[in-house]
Amino acid sequence: MAKPRKVIITCAVTGAIHTPSMSEYLPVTASEIADAAIGAAKAGAAVVHLHARDPKDGRPDQTPEAFSPFLGIIKQASDCVVNITTGGAPTMTIEERIRPAETHQPEIASLNMGSMNFGLFPMLKRFPNLKHAWERDYVGNKNIIFNNSFGQIEHILTTLGALGTKFEFECYDTAHLYNLKHFLDEGLVKGPLFIQTVFGLMGGIGAHPDDVTHMKRTADRLFGDQYRWSVLGAGKNQLPIAAMAAAMGGHVRVGLEDSLWAGPGTLAESNAVQVEKARQIIEGLGLELASPDEAREILETKG
Ligand code: KMH
Ligand code: ZN
Structure with a gap:
């Protein structure tokens, strides 16, 4: 009998999208971030995606x-x-953004595959009473452009690639898949590519099942067996998108960076709660969680 497929859960524990007055459970201090990552790993996450x-x-x-x-x-x-x-x-500037990965040389660093509008402001409807002025200015800013030019992507690829770092290629629309194909054709990246397709963020592709299948079909056509597919659904889309992708052969990302919720109207009290929910979906489909070492093998990191 064929062995069940192994699914990698990535947990993105705090990110830079949500702000502290949206949820008391959002990790902020170093010890909260460490506890959240360790708790997520204990619950079944093989990879932790970290911001400070x-x-x-x-x-x-x-x-x-x-x-x-x-x-x-x-x-x-x-x-x-x-x-x-x-x-x-x-x-932030690209120079600021690259420094933690350059300094700490992780097995994986995220790499965002194109410039885009970045709309945090829809969250103001759900969270109108943000406490700090910086939160209101940040979330309410309708002029954020997330800069990821070809030159900037190349800079990150060559700088961190030389250190042996693998990438989580974050693709928020099909154009970003084509951008990645350009770097593959140029020989600046090689497979297996870990592609994190992002759904439901204002400025990127939506979170309809048609969007998921369109991204997957496009990636299949461009990369064939040279990529490992993972998904991230923003906000309420997190678990439905995870379920779809797990059933379609993908890996999944959860965590409070991407969604503050454990269910409709219920804040997730920890990152581990979301990992546990993803785990139930994956195991319910007859699949198994990848351990960290299995994730290293699947993604071919430096280990
Ligand atoms: N917050 C995610 C939608 C990054 O850290 O490079 C995208 C993200 C970006 O994780
Ligand atoms: Zn992130």
């Missing part, structure tokens, strides 16, 4: 020093695969 925050007010902090304390704790407590963001916050 300023403990004073929860603002995204992309200094390498902000990552050091929780990276140390996570590495001591867990063998999960560490993935450091190069997206940072969409308001």
Whole structure:
């Protein structure tokens, strides 16, 4: 009998999209971020995708020093695969964004595959009473352009690629898949490519099942067996998109970076709660969770 397919759960524990007054459960301090990542790994996440925050007010902090304390704790407590963001916050410069991954040389770093409008403002409807002025300015900003030019992508690829870092290629629309194909054709990346298709973020593709199948079909056509497909659904789309992709042969990403919710109107009290829900879906489909070492094998990281 064929063995069940292994599914990698990535957990993105805090990110830079949500802000502290949206949820008391959003990890902010280094020890909260470490606890969240370790809890997610214990619940079944093979990969943890990490951002840092300023403990004073929860603002995204992309200094390498902000990552050091929780990276140390996570590495001591867990063998999960560490993935450091190069997206940072969409308001940061590319030079700021690359520094934590350059300094800490993780197995995986995220790499955003195209420039786009980045609309956080729809969240103001659900969270009209943000406490800090910085949160209101940030979330309410309708002029955020997330810069990821060809030159900037190439800079990250060559700088971190030379360190042996693999990438989580974040693709928010089909154009980003074509951008990645360009770098494959140029020989700047090689398979297996870990492609994180992102659904339901304002400025990117929607979260309709047709959007998911369209992205998957396009990636299949461009990359054949040279890629590993994972999905991320924003907000309420998180688990429906995870379920679809798991059933279609994909890997899944959950975590409070992408959604604050455990269910309709119920805030997730931890990242582990979302990992557990993803796990139930995956195991309910007769599939198995990939361990960190199995994820390393599937993604061919430096290990
Ligand atoms: N927040 C996600 C939609 C990054 O860190 O590079 C995208 C993300 C970006 O994870
Ligand atoms: Zn991120």
